[in-house]
Amino acid sequence: QITLKESGPTVVKPTQTLTLTCTFSGFSLSTTKVGVGWIRQPPGKALEWLALIYWDDDQRYSPSLKSRVTITKDTSKNQVVLTMTNLDPVDTGTYYCAHKIPIAAAFDYWGQGTLVTVSS
């Protein structure tokens, strides 16, 4: 079955760079039409999509965060990495990685999420 798990720091200082890793199993990012995305959720607020990477290394970004976010993949390790620069306290929240359904624009399997707090 498909599983995903996020890992990374729980606390980051303002202006620093955040690096999160999504380690997955049950599918391959070298299979046609497969994609993995990152979505975040500030405490008590709505979901916000950040980035998506496809099997062919096509990368898509949220227009509002494009200048600060980078998504990469390591197919051999079954990992997707999200990097976000110049963090601010408003970036505090739970960060999820998720598997995109190959046949639709939706995410069918999600990791448990990792809470990142931006604070000095």
Next chain:
Amino acid sequence: EIVLTQSPGTLSLSPGERATLSCRASQSVSSSYLAWYQQKPGQAPRLLIYGASSRATGIPDRFSGSGSGTDFTLTISRLEPEDFAVYYCQQYGTSLGYTFGQGTKLEIK
């Protein structure tokens, strides 16, 4: 940017009742690119509906999606105790990526 507005913000109903949740887009959205999620406290979102009306794997048939253009609806035919949660709609646009609505909280009356 396409904005998704969900209504109502909070819906108070009793088990056994029918729930109707609305998602309105600021511009026309392809039905193929509209999805609904359920989220319970402390849990990741769970995909319910994709392509506006297709149920995801394992989703009970009391959940149904409909709509087109700018107006979409998630209907829960008979509420079960486990259905009380927050529901989000989501759309995809080729130029702007994915956006989510602000959510509807379905609470027990």
